[in-house]
Amino acid sequence: MSKKVDSYxxxxxxxxxxxxxxxxxxxxxxxxxxxxAKPLADSTVALVSTAAVALTSDRPFDQEGERRDPWWGxxxxxxxxxxxxxxxxxxxxxxxxxSHAEQDLNCAFxxxxxxxxxxxxVVGESAPSHYSYMGYILRPRVLLEESTPAMIERMxxxxxxxxxLVPF
Amino acid sequence: MEAAGLTTVTLxxxxxxxxxxxxxxxxxxxxxxxxxxxxxxxxxxxxxxLRAALGVLEQLDxxxxxxxxxxxxxxxxxxxxWHPPEQPPIAKLLKRKPWLYKKFVDGDIPD
Numbered sequence: 407m408s409k410k411v412d413s414y415x416x417x418x419x420x421x422x423x424x425x426x427x428x429x430x431x432x433x434x435x436x437x438x439x440x441x442x443a444k445p446l447a448d449s450t451v452a453l454v455s456t457a458a459v460a461l462t463s464d465r466p467f468d469q470e471g472e473r474r475d476p477w478w479g480x481x482x483x484x485x486x487x488x489x490x491x492x493x494x495x496x497x498x499x500x501x502x503x504x505s506h507a508e509q510d511l512n513c514a515f516x517x518x519x520x521x522x523x524x525x526x527x528v529v530g531e532s533a534p535s536h537y538s539y540m541g542y543i544l545r546p547r548v549l550l551e552e553s554t555p556a557m558i559e560r561m562x563x564x565x566x567x568x569x570x571l572v573p574f
Numbered sequence: 575m576e577a578a579g580l581t582t583v584t585l586x587x588x589x590x591x592x593x594x595x596x597x598x599x600x601x602x603x604x605x606x607x608x609x610x611x612x613x614x615x616x617x618x619x620x621x622x623x624l625r626a627a628l629g630v631l632e633q634l635d636x637x638x639x640x641x642x643x644x645x646x647x648x649x650x651x652x653x654x655x656w657h658p659p660e661q662p663p664i665a666k667l668l669k670r671k672p673w674l675y676k677k678f679v680d681g682d683i684p685d
Contacts, residue, residue, distance in 0.1 A: 408642045408643065408644035409642065409644070410642050411587075411589055411602035411603060411604045411642045411643070412604060413588045413589055413590040413591065413602075414588075415604055415606075415651055416587070416605075416606035416607060416647075416651050416654050416656065417588070417607075423679075424678070424679060425588060425590070425591050427679045427680075428591065428594075428679075428681070429591055429594040431680075431681060432595060435595070435596030436596075437596045437597075437598050437637035437638050438576035438596075438598060438637075439576060439636075439637045440577075440579050440580060440581045440582075440598075441635070442581050442631050442632065443581070445632075446629075446631060446632055451628065472663050473663050476662070476663035476664040476666070476667040477683050477684050500658060500660065500662045501662045502607045502608045502656055502657075502658060503607075503656050503657060503658050503659065504608070504658070506608055506613070507608065507609070507614075509614040509615075510614035510615055512611060512620045513608070513609040513610075513612060513613065513620065514608065514609065514610060516611050516620050516621075516624050518617075519611070519617065519620045519621045520624060522621060523621065523624060523625060523628070528625055528628070529628060542662070542664075544681075544683045545683055554575070558575055558578045558580065561575075561580060562578070562579075562580075566580060567580070567581060568580070568582070568628070568631060569575055569580050569581070569582045569583075570582075570583055570584075570585060570624075570627060570628060571575075571583070571584040571597075572585050572610055572611075573584070573585075573586055573587070573588070573592070574607065574610070
């Protein structure tokens, strides 16, 4: 049995107070549930990161829009191919220091590690596509009604079984 | 995603928040923001965290479960830097107009 994780160990007083207030506003949810259909070793896995990772050749996340209206965050998403490395991507996040993940993408979006687990038979396969959006979204309508369904559709088309969601 | 037939797990360093919004399965990790899988260049460490986070899928059999992963960050909080080089736009705005802070906390977000 491991020690209980302290949710606030690395955040400051202000952020801690804010998160606690947001938690207090939540009411109990009906939690959706899909049981694991087959062993992990036979499952296809996709990653989703909120780090605002995009291929450098793709459209950047809109940071100027957020600078103009700090209540707004870019609600779009980007597809990142399985083979991407830190040399081919940029990180567009204004709330967390991107320098570690820029140095080694696997700190936040471990595509290389996932392929190793597939090679070692721990998981079935790494999906052909993975996904990222920018995690600071105060008005979530577009993210929930447009971006997420589009990600799901592509995951289904690529026979994804399991999704690992990773806040940045 | 889960309602659409995908099985999900969230690797979170703020598991209290992630659970409160109804995440089906949470792998909790006491790592700082920006490096949820570990330090740059530490491939073994990153792989261990990834394997443990995915392992949670085979450990939880009911909605809303949290598994605390046993990893420990090598630096004390005073030495950890995760804030961006430029202050986020919302922080700058609230510094200029502190009376808007209540809207931010209450989720009363201006259009």
